[in-house]
Amino acid sequence: MSSVGEGLGKVEVRLKWDPSPFGESSRHLDIVAATYSADDPHGRPAYIVHYDSRSPDGTINMTRHSQTGQGFGYVEVMVLEFDRLAAAYGRVVVGVVIHQDGGRRTFGDISNAGVLVVQRYNELLANDFTQVADSTATTVAEFVRNGSGEWEMREMVQGSDSDPGPFSLEMGGVPRPRSEHAPEERQAGTA
Secondary structure, three states: OOOOOOOOOEEEEEEEOOOOOOOOOOOOEEEEEEEEEOOOOOOOOOEEEOOOOOOOOOOEEEEEOOOOOOOOOOOEEEEEEOOOOOOOEEEEEEEEEEOOOOOOOOHHHOOOOEEEEEEOOEEEEEEOOHHHOOOOEEEEEEEEEOOOOOEEEEEEEEEEOOOHHHHHHHOOOOOOOOOOOOOOOOOOOOO
């Protein structure tokens, strides 16, 4: 779990992947964030943010979006401003989902895919989806308020076979027990 002094402020979730080979339909991945109330942190999301939406107060939004993976480096970026998020919210879960328009694709089918979570110049999480290679969607990180009201991050890479719609509703449910092969939680600021 992260503990960056005064807690998390402005965080970016960055996503990259290689475009489809010539002749194949586009590979389209999306970052999704589900925000939960402090009163019911594992219930239904208060709201969901994805490429076509933003949070009602503007604290979570997409600043870059790609439907193909074309571009240099990280082609999709979501910004989460935890230092501005209302006290009514106590948990945010961020995930990545693969659109299944061209037939079933898993993370193992997507080349050079990766997600990076940063606060300023501090890398909080980096993952290449290897451990969820057979999944079509995955949670990436969970952000929670601690007892002092400061935001902290936990790595939460857990694969799913859901389509985008159902995944965004179920991604923040009660976490499944970690498997013996799951990596230990990383401390913020470590690579």
